[in-house]
Amino acid sequence: MRLLITGLNHKTAPVEVRERMAYDPASLGPALNDLRARGVSEGIILSTCNRVEIAVASEDGCDARPAVDRFLSESRKVRLDDIAAHLYHHEDEQAIRHLFRVASSLDSMMVGEPQILGQIKAAYASAKAFGTVGGFLEMVLMRAFGVAKRVRSETGIGESAVSVSYAAVELAREIFGTLDGKSVMIVGAGKMSELAARHLHNSGVTGIRVTNRTAERAREMAALFDGTIVEYDRFIDTLPEIDIVIASSAAPHYLLNKSQMRRVIEARRNRPVFLIDIAVPRNIDPAVNELDNVFLYDIDDLQRVVERNVGERNKRAEQAERIVAEEVERMVARIKAREIAPTIVSLQDQLEQLRLAEIARVRGKLGELTPKQEEAIEALTRGIINKVAHGHISEMRRLAGQPEGIEIVDAIRRVFRLED
């Protein structure tokens, strides 16, 4: 069986091309059937906002490349010349490596992001539903899921926050543990604070208060998270009830200084509070961080956390690449061993036929035999055959994984006059 992956991604194609090539869920079924009708044995289509990839398995000696290229251009109604420059083709071992890397999120825009595996699983599920996968490609896909899981658990590549707003959530978790029932105040309803609030909201934070110079914008934002509005001039009075503060107001001076915060923390009976100041110029006096049980992070601090995490991810990606290389090697050996299996079976069959024929030939000359003697003859002949064949078969298995294996296997087939 041969494997071919044809596709384009965020590295090879701009978004204008990617959006034209994307398959929406509704068009996926007909497309899969169309693909199958073009002479490939199995096929799967992966379409995400960052990549469109088509993986097909075809019989040996059949080059699926032109067929898939034509399929892409016809089904997306684009001229092949227009997309040819953006397309890449990976075959066999290269294709396996590519699939494993994509599934392990090593080929993603943000290395280690977790969505891609789910997207591949969804693509597999729809291909399975339309009956365009089963057998060889399925086996490779299953292994890809396994590799992705292994990479994730052995390298922990996806564990760190690589965006400012997510880093803020991660920090909040390191302080509070669970965020269930924690209260948040948003000071200054901007885009950034909305993003951070959304992440926090999704992590179980409940009481969200919003305060903003213009009440209208505060109302809009409060509505997004079932939050309540706090008067802008008096938000400090509410702070003792608040666990997490996100400040991003456009105020030109500090809205919260150390002595104000000291009173807040006293009123909180020293329960910890996490202050996120993403405003520039800053809204919160940096000296506030000197107070016990107050943790203040400004935009640069968060940025540094993200940089450090990205660096850490890249380091772990190297480790992940080693895992993928190892898994590809293992997969290739497994496929080769699978290919050689029929040859081994027919060799064993032929030798067995030979043995039975020889026994039948001499059996008449031996006269009456006791069951014990019969058994001995069986064992003797079988033993000879097995001893002779054993060396060949293990050598064939060993050679199967090597580049020149196919030729040697062919030679063995000729020597033993094995029929296909």
Added chain:
Amino acid sequence: MSVVWLRVAVVAYSLGLLHVLLTVLYKRRERTFRVALGAFYTGMILQAVSIVEHIASIQRFPANDFFESVSLCAFFIALIFLIVYWRYEYESLAVFIFPLVFVLALVGSLGAPVGPWSNMQLRDAWLLVHIALVMVGYAALLLTAATSLMYLVRERDLKRKKAGSGFSRMPPLNTLDELMSNALSIGFVFITLAVVAGSTWASIEAGKHWIRDPRIVISLATWGLYLVIVFMRQTQGWRGRKAALMVIALVGCSAVTWAAHTGLRNLLSK
């Protein structure tokens, strides 16, 4: 006769201690406060009776020896607490005062031992109970100290902006603080019971001189520090770094107390 009244007073005060132990363990203002306060009043009246009777019998101001002074001291502390409580409704001060008054009154009442050991098995069993209570208390205290150390490391990382990676395998700050607080409370309960068991045992064992034993003095001092920490935590919301540092100091004191007590097992009669 006066010492009998004092002993009954100690029993009344012990209800106050019980209330505090419950408060510390369950971390909320217990409804038992009313009962405990009633018992506290009763204890004070009984102690006043004891003091008056004592004065009548010796015809002098009752501060002639350590035990008399301690008992008197306990009474005055109780009195001051009542004034503060009536004047300022400062209820949570009881967390500090109830155990303190109880232990002082207990020490005061142990000037004259009840009598010699009636049987040696009881003596040994009593001592073993004391040791077991101390062990559980120390185990909890060590857990508190280990958690405190982790807390300090984690807190420093967060303050120095070295956190947020998600790679850390240490529990969140709040979890550590809660664990610290729970272990501290459990430790306090056991150490307090151990102090009561140990003091009464020592007084029966050594008679009037038990209080001069440096081991007793150092144990009571350590317990005093423990009480202060628990009180600050309970009422002043001491938590986080400050509490962690105090706990580590407390473990230091406890280690000294422990060292002073090695060889206690030799006192067992077998």
